[in-house]
Amino acid sequence: MTPYTGRVVLITGASDGIGAELAMLLAQQGARLALAARRLELLHALASRIQAMHPHAEIAVWRTDVSDESACTRLIADVVAHYGGLDALVNNAGVSAHGYFEQVSDYGYYEKVMRVNYFGAMWCTRAALPHLRARRGLMVAVSSLAGKVGVPGRTAYSASKFALAGFCEALRCELHGSGVDICVVFPGVVATDTRVNGFGPDGRALGESRLREDDAMTAQECARQMLAAMTARKRELVMTAKGKLGQWMKLLAPAMVDRMARKALKQAGR
Numbered sequence: 588m589t590p591y592t593g594r595v596v597l598i599t600g601a602s603d604g605i606g607a608e609l610a611m612l613l614a615q616q617g618a619r620l621a622l623a624a625r626r627l628e629l630l631h632a633l634a635s636r637i638q639a640m641h642p643h644a645e646i647a648v649w650r651t652d653v654s655d656e657s658a659c660t661r662l663i664a665d666v667v668a669h670y671g672g673l674d675a676l677v678n679n680a681g682v683s684a685h686g687y688f689e690q691v692s693d694y695g696y697y698e699k700v701m702r703v704n705y706f707g708a709m710w711c712t713r714a715a716l717p718h719l720r721a722r723r724g725l726m727v728a729v730s731s732l733a734g735k736v737g738v739p740g741r742t743a744y745s746a747s748k749f750a751l752a753g754f755c756e757a758l759r760c761e762l763h764g765s766g767v768d769i770c771v772v773f774p775g776v777v778a779t780d781t782r783v784n785g786f787g788p789d790g791r792a793l794g795e796s797r798l799r800e801d802d803a804m805t806a807q808e809c810a811r812q813m814l815a816a817m818t819a820r821k822r823e824l825v826m827t828a829k830g831k832l833g834q835w836m837k838l839l840a841p842a843m844v845d846r847m848a849r850k851a852l853k854q855a856g857r
């Protein structure tokens with residue numbers, strides 16, 4: 588038995604990257620999994636891989652675009668109808684974006700990033716809360732170190748991840764005593780396709796990462812740390828030594844943190 592044995596966990600953005608790795612780990616723990624994303628074929632492939640390793644695993648998948656409010660509401664209703672309740676919601680779905688503010692030619696993606704990274708999580712949380720309250724459950728939100736510190740070239744992304752973190756901080760206070768906990772995760776650079784698939788300054792997929800990836804964390808390690816934080820029902824998980832240092836430095840020497848943020852880029856000025 589583990590803390591997640593028999594628990595119903597919904598992960599958004601489970602088709603790839605960190606969400607898919609977390610699904611694997613939770614299946615090992617005996618969780619009953621609800622997996623959502625837009626690419627249904629990837630969700631089915633992941634479910635098959637998990638089932639091959641854990642024949643008794645319970646997994647259901649839903650094609651969902653979290654940038655659509657009604658889709659988020661429907662997702663939660665479908666998951667609860669399928670499993671009879673919800674113990675944990677992991678708001679992991681996210682999209683990346685990179686472009687210097689003054690070089691952006693299509694600002695439309697600022698709204699798209701906000702709809703996925705912030706509103707999607709907010710809409711899912713709103714629909715899930717009564718069910719989480721009923722089971723004294725957990726809401727997890729995957730922000731980013733770019734949601735703690737503004738990173739150049741990432742005005743759209745940082746804004747969305749700060750918004751998500753601020754929403755969670757306020758909601759945590761509102762939920763005090765309800766039995767529902769909120770865990771906000773702030774990963775550093777994790778080796779996934781997020782930056783390649785993310786928006787570039789013209790609003791199209793960037794096709795390459797513009798961050799330094801040499802010391803990127805693996806998605807498996809990121810998921811492992813997330814699961815540990817979820818199990819301990821921590822309020823925050825700030826990843827990497829630089830991330831931990833950065834949050835203190837921001838109070839003491841903010842200009843030094845700006846310099847650290849500039850160094851995250853492969854080339855200055857891009």
Ligand SMILES: NC(=O)c1ccc[n+]([C@@H]2O[C@H](COP(=O)([O-])OP(=O)(O)OC[C@H]3O[C@@H](n4cnc5c(N)ncnc54)[C@H](OP(=O)(O)O)[C@@H]3O)[C@@H](O)[C@H]2O)c1
Nearest residue numbers: 600602603604605624625626652653680681731777779781
């Ligand atoms: N990788 C990093 O360095 C890093 C660092 C900090 C924070 N994060 C955050 O970690 C989370 C997971 O990212 P990742 O690195 O694992 O990237 P990823 O491999 O690109 O995974 C992103 C997931 O989000 C889903 N998604 C994107 N847009 C969606 C939408 N509109 N509706 C539903 N699902 C959507 C994708 O599935 P579909 O395309 O199938 O919908 C995919 O499963 C994101 O919130 C990201 O911002 C990542």
